[in-house]
Amino acid sequence: xxxxxxxxxxxxxxALEKSRVNAVLIEAVRGLPGVxxxxxxxxxxxxxxxxxxxxxxxxxxDIIVLQHPFYWYSSPAILKEYQDLVxxxxxxxxxxxxxxxxxxxxxxxxxxxxxxxxxREGINRFTIRELLVPFEQTAxxxxxxxxxxxxxxxxxxxxxxxxxxxxxxxxxxVEALRDDAVNRDPIREHDRINSEAAMAFVGVRVxx
Numbered sequence: 001x002x003x004x005x006x007x008x009x010x011x012x013x014x015a016l017e018k019s020r021v022n023a024v025l026i027e028a029v030r031g032l033p034g035v036x037x038x039x040x041x042x043x044x045x046x047x048x049x050x051x052x053x054x055x056x057x058x059x060x061x062d063i064i065v066l067q068h069p070f071y072w073y074s075s076p077a078i079l080k081e082y083q084d085l086v087x088x089x090x091x092x093x094x095x096x097x098x099x100x101x102x103x104x105x106x107x108x109x110x111x112x113x114x115x116x117x118x119x120r121e122g123i124n125r126f127t128i129r130e131l132l133v134p135f136e137q138t139a140x141x142x143x144x145x146x147x148x149x150x151x152x153x154x155x156x157x158x159x160x161x162x163x164x165x166x167x168x169x170x171x172x173x174v175e176a177l178r179d180d181a182v183n184r185d186p187i188r189e190h191d192r193i194n195s196e197a198a199m200a201f202v203g204v205r206v207x208x
Contacts (some may be wrong), residue, residue, distance in 0.1 A: 007035040008061035012068040012079040021155040028167035034178045040078045054086045067108040092142045101143030108150040115153040151192045176202045
C-alpha cells in the first residue's frame with residue numbers, strides 16, 4: 001500500500017519577528033503530521049546552502065510549499081539562492097533532470113497591498129498569477145505540478161481575526177494536499193487556491 005503524500009514547507013522570511021501574519025500562518029501548519037517545516041533563513045544565516053541535503057529533502061517529499069512574503073514582485077533573496085543552487089541542471093531539469101517530476105508545488109505568499117492593487121487597473125498593473133509566472137515556469141520546467149497560489153493580501157492592515165481565518169484555510173489546504181483530498185481540476189480555474197470558490201474543492205477526495 002503506497003504511503004500518503006508528505007509535505008515540505010520551505011519558509012523564507014528575513015525578519016519573521018516583524019511579521020504578524022506569517023507568524024500566525026506557520027503556527028497553523030508547523031508540527032502537523034506528515035509535514036516538514038524548514039525555515040531557510042534560520043537554517044542558512046550565511047546563505048551557505050547544503051545542496052545535497054536540500055535535494056534529498058525534495059526527493060523525500062511529494063508536496064513542496066514555498067512560503068514567503070511577496071518582496072518586490074518576487075521572493076526574499078534566500079529562496080532565489082536556493083533555486084539557483086539546488087535546482088541543478090541534469091538533476092531538476094535538462095538532460096536527465098527528472099528528479100522532481102510529478103511532485104506538486106504550492107506557493108504561499110503574503111502581500112502588503114490589498115487584492116485591488118493586483119489588478120490591471122490597480123497600482124501594480126498585473127495580477128498575482130501574472131507576477132508569479134517565473135515561479136510557475138520554474139516548476140513546470142522541472143516537471144512539477146504548480147497549483148494556484150495561496151495568497152493573503154493586505155497583511156499590513158490585516159486584523160487578527162482575518163489572519164486567523166487565513167491560518168485556518170492554510171492548515172486546511174496543507175492537510176488536504178497531504179491527504180490527497182484536493183480536487184485539482186476545478187481548482188486550476190481559479191487565480192488562488194484560497195479563494196472562496198476554490199476552497200469548495202479542498203477536502204474533496206480526488207475521484208471521490
